[in-house]
Amino acid sequence: MHIDGHSPLLTDLHCHSTASDGGLSPASVVARASENGVGVLALTDHDTIAGMGEAREAAVADGMHLVSGVELSCLWRGQTIHVVALDFDPDEPGFLQVLEGQESVRHQRAGTIDERLRKQGLPSVLEQARDLAAGVPGRPHFARALVDAGVVAGERQAFQRYLGTGKVGDVATCWPELAVVVGWIREAGGIPVLAHPRRYGLTNNKLRKLVQAFQDAGGQALEVLSGGHSPQDSGYLTRLCLDGGLWASGGSDFHWPERPWSELGRLPDLPAGPDPVWRHFRWETQARLQGE
Known part of the structure; x- marks a missing residue:
């Protein structure tokens, strides 16, 4: 362009x-x-x-x-x-x-995602997701963390099973x-x-x-x-x-x-x-x- x-x-x-x-x-x-x-x-x-x-x-x-x-x-x-x-x-x-407020919402969302995954019997990957993100982790970072933890074979599978729309890791967020x-x-x-x-x-x-x-x-x-x-x-x-x-x-x-x-x-x-x-x-x- x-x-x-x-x-x-x-x-x-x-x-x-x-x-x-x-x-x-x-x-x-x-x-x-x-x-x-x-x-x-x-x-x-x-x-x-x-x-x-x-x-x-x-x-x-x-x-x-x-x-x-x-x-x-x-x-x-x-x-x-x-x-x-x-x-x-x-x-x-x-x-x-x-921006601080928006970031805070994303941090809370990340914690909720990890909590929901743990309730499904999965290991906690919040810290790994944070390391991958170099900031506030989103679902793609959780997907990569789940791959690294051996929970899923690939990121696509992570979304299909846990993180995609309507799945357990799809957390609704109360944005402004x-x-x-x-x-x-x-x-x-x-x-x-x-x-x-x-x-x-x-x-x-x-x-x-x-x-x-x-x-x-x-x-x-x-x-x-x-x-x-x-x-x-x-x-x-x-x-x-x-x-x-x-x-x-x-x-x-x-x-x-x-x-x-x-x-x-x-x-x-x-x-x-x-x-x-x-x-x-x-x-x-x-x-x-x-x-x-």
Whole structure:
């Protein structure tokens, strides 16, 4: 995904590291992105910016522009939805307090997952999952820990038996409401982006209602391009942007090198029509991009 048709600069505004549920360290994510030609990157770990310092150091060394990012969990009509925050002030005290609260919820969830697994007669793998995560463990870390403990043959089997949707390790979490999360992002000077809108299993009618609720709350952009989205998905989301005057964003949602459909930087250019989200980054970010 290029900044524009005249620039070789590739952009990826959604990816993950070991600070949440990714498979590479923040520095390794930056290195891989750089190898793939990415010049503008947002590391958007789930509910934490713990990897941002390491990523920033690596980005400076590689001559890459790192945009502040995080993927926040929230609820809309009882369903978990993700909103990516871009280009916010990472030192804003109120937002840091918000992230501490989100992290606390994830720690509690991890403890509940481990407790439920133990009640099924499985060994405790919470500490192993924490070690793998280098932060707050999620279900992928529990899956790997169960493999290492010899409980299952592979991570896929861990999800099929214990961690997938509807299984014992699928713990419902009481996240804040969509409007609250969008408000937090705006207060920190960031841009709220509705992440991978086609992955929530919503009908077109319900998706339009979600987008309207997001926009009513102050949401500003849709992730038109995402790893796993089809061209038809991107076309429909482009129309939603145009209908509502929303900006367009895109990111691979990279987690693991073994997932070729979500490789860093491997996205088509944004469809014509909606304004690209990066045109609305804060002036200091814009100045860096225009210096290319």
